[in-house]
Amino acid sequence: MVDFAAVRAIDFHTHAEEPCGHHADDGYDDLQASMAKYFKASFSHPPTMAETAAHYRALNIACVIFPVDAERETGYRRYANEEVAEIAAANSDVLIPFASIDPAKGKLGAREGRRLVSEFGIKGFKFHPTMQGFFPNDRSAYPLYEAIAESGVPMLFHTGQTGVGAGMPGGNGMRLKYSNPMYIDDVAADFPDTPIVLAHPSFPWQDEALAVATHKPNVYIDLSGWSPKYFPPVLVRYANTILRHKVxxxxxxxxxxxxxxxxxxxxxxxxxxxxxxxxxxxAMKLLGSAPDRAA
Structure with missing residues (x-):
């Protein structure tokens, strides 16, 4: 288990890339190349979870790590949640495992979610509405949300434009509309006791994200996917003031x-x-490892 007192930071947004990207027939390699170009990333191959753990261990940083179950919508093979949990358990000094379940699985997904928390120690769940092709407030997703709410762990939603498919013909079929953070306002209202994280500066809906996080006590924002030097001034202003405990x-x-x-x-x-x-x-507070600190 991560010793939060010992690490210098907690990265709340990292991806488990393998082995889901090791299949030539599903197009994932082309997607990876497109994303690397978009982000100006340089790596010889997508890092394994063990390599990720070693990287973060050397930096004395803990990280939340997750796959994305978008196989139904995209055809990209899913990284088994159980495998992610097992590798994270072997590197529990730095890796904090989140799972990903396609909301379209309904009650089947809800059963999987409960089992992952109770048997595999999953600490939260990741959703990518654009990749998974769903509106977060679609009631078909609520059986899964209800199971997560019962467990008391956070839900992390991609919001805003995505680097996934950026620059590819037709954006590789990805539709940005699903990731407007305002749809998550409904989820936050319907599950007020469940921590919800809006991932990324939510371009072009930054104001919507700030409004939801300000209005709903259970909503947080992670600052991933952008270099801080590109953060919009309004995001920096809110992070410095009224949202200082929620970023x-x-x-x-x-x-x-x-x-x-x-x-x-x-x-x-x-x-x-x-x-x-x-x-x-x-992040410590959100993961249940620290008390609230007075504003």
């Missing part, structure tokens, strides 16, 4: 490395007392 460090590894993100974060006009909240303390 989280996230890189989007492997497309953005934690070193790159942290180096750019150092140059951001952020109050000294807010930096430790974003880098670690807010």
């Amino acid at each position: 989280l460090f996230g890189s989007d590894w492997p497309m953005i490395t934690p070193e790159r993100w942290l180096a750019d974060f150092e140059t951001l006009d952020m109050k000294p007392e807010v930096r430790p909240l974003i880098l670690k303390e807010n």
